[in-house]
Amino acid sequence: MMNTIASKEQLQTAPEDALQDLARLASFICGVTVPSDALLDGKQLFALLPKGRSAAQRQALSDLLRTAESQATLRQQLMRAQGFLSGFAEHSPSPLWIKDNSGNYVMGNAAVHSFFGVEQHSIVGKDDSNFWPDDRRRSMEDQDRAVLENHEVIKTMETTHEGARHWLVHKFPIDVDGEAFLGGSAIDMTTEVEKERALIRHDNFYVLLSRMSAIVPRARTVEQLCLDACRVAAHQPGLDLIDICRVTQDGALSMVASASRDGAETSRSPDDGVCHSPADGLSPNWRPRPSRRARCNVRMPCRPAAPSAGSLRAW
Incomplete structure (x- = not known):
């Protein structure tokens, strides 16, 4: 699987915790314990509401139901998007990676690990000093800085030190809720x-x-x-x-x-x-x-x- 900041298990656990919080609010309104799965079934949820409750309480319960349904939809869309990204990246023959604004890798596909000759999931949290000699590392850091500071896409042709392989490298900025990241890809152009x-x-x-x-x-x-x-x-x-x-x-x-x-x-x-x-x-x-x-x-x-x-x- 592709390295990510949050694993799939973590993404599944976080919504369950949120659903439990909504279940506690529903229990307070109903005056009885409301299981989490009841928030995904309107009939089951309102069956737990005792008779004689006020219209405001019924409205509050309806609001909780809509919130739970919205969260379930968003969760499904998030898992779908993650599946697309993970499947695309892992089956790409080209190295793909993402770094944070400090130059640390936060994501990399199998081709990146193969290129560096390291085990899967081992590049996250590391920077280029772990993989490149100082002269090449400084050049790459200058490029990364230009991408993040100028919000521009950089395209270069890179050659391995022995001249045996040639790569067309793209680097581009990624904005996630105001936080800057740098994405990159490398296409093997040796044959061309x-x-x-x-x-x-x-x-x-x-x-x-x-x-x-x-x-x-x-x-x-x-x-x-x-x-x-x-x-x-x-x-x-x-x-x-x-x-x-x-x-x-x-x-x-x-x-x-x-x-x-x-x-x-x-x-x-x-x-x-x-x-x-x-x-x-x-x-x-x-x-x-x-x-x-x-x-x-x-x-x-x-x-x-x-x-x-x-x-x-x-x-």
């Missing part, structure tokens, strides 16, 4: 994000092929073709530097052409007999920067008539 990135890579690849096709007819030498290819590829999204090398007979790499995004270029004849590291032609201090950028290594012929193979490498 991966599809979008794959589509972008696909489009970028075909743009690169189109541009490469355009430079082939214009190239008069292999060296010029390699340099033009590096220039085009170096400006592809996610790449910083491209070099094309040939593999010599002893297995070393001899750079033919190289180009970087910032405009640095190098071009050599494949037959100069000198082997160079790919980065030496650009800067002696250049090193690949740590990032998530893709690195590819594609073997290709450097010359149509040359038996040796070449290497296209991208950083």
Whole structure:
């Protein structure tokens, strides 16, 4: 069951206590003990009223009967609404939660507990310091504060620290009889994000092929073709530097052409007999920067008539 401030048993007990209070008032009017269930049956209630009672007493008993019936109707509506909320939240695959204005969880569904890796009913009364590192916790607290203070809905895309999952998070204010609460939901968008990135890579690849096709007819030498290819590829999204090398007979790499995004270029004849590291032609201090950028290594012929193979490498 979904965590709530008041359990279903508590919701059932409170109306019974109220009904007992009304039964005591009815007993005072009738002068005899009136059972609680009599307040839900008008004939049974008035049968307990002794003859000779005044019209005012009969009116008071009628008022108690209407009050008891109204309470029963409200109780039924409350339990119905709670059943809707509980069933919807518990069967939702998305994490759903509610916090009070102090940042403590007062409600959370099964998906929230699964996300945090904790047992059911264990998040109520706890705040984000129990589940998040300090930097992420402070960011979330700032968002929560903005929602409650500005009475606005905030929508953000959140990514797990290792970058494996992506969540579309909604946070919104909830007012309960003047008391402020914050509601939240998180939708797993990992599949959609991966599809979008794959589509972008696909489009970028075909743009690169189109541009490469355009430079082939214009190239008069292999060296010029390699340099033009590096220039085009170096400006592809996610790449910083491209070099094309040939593999010599002893297995070393001899750079033919190289180009970087910032405009640095190098071009050599494949037959100069000198082997160079790919980065030496650009800067002696250049090193690949740590990032998530893709690195590819594609073997290709450097010359149509040359038996040796070449290497296209991208950083």
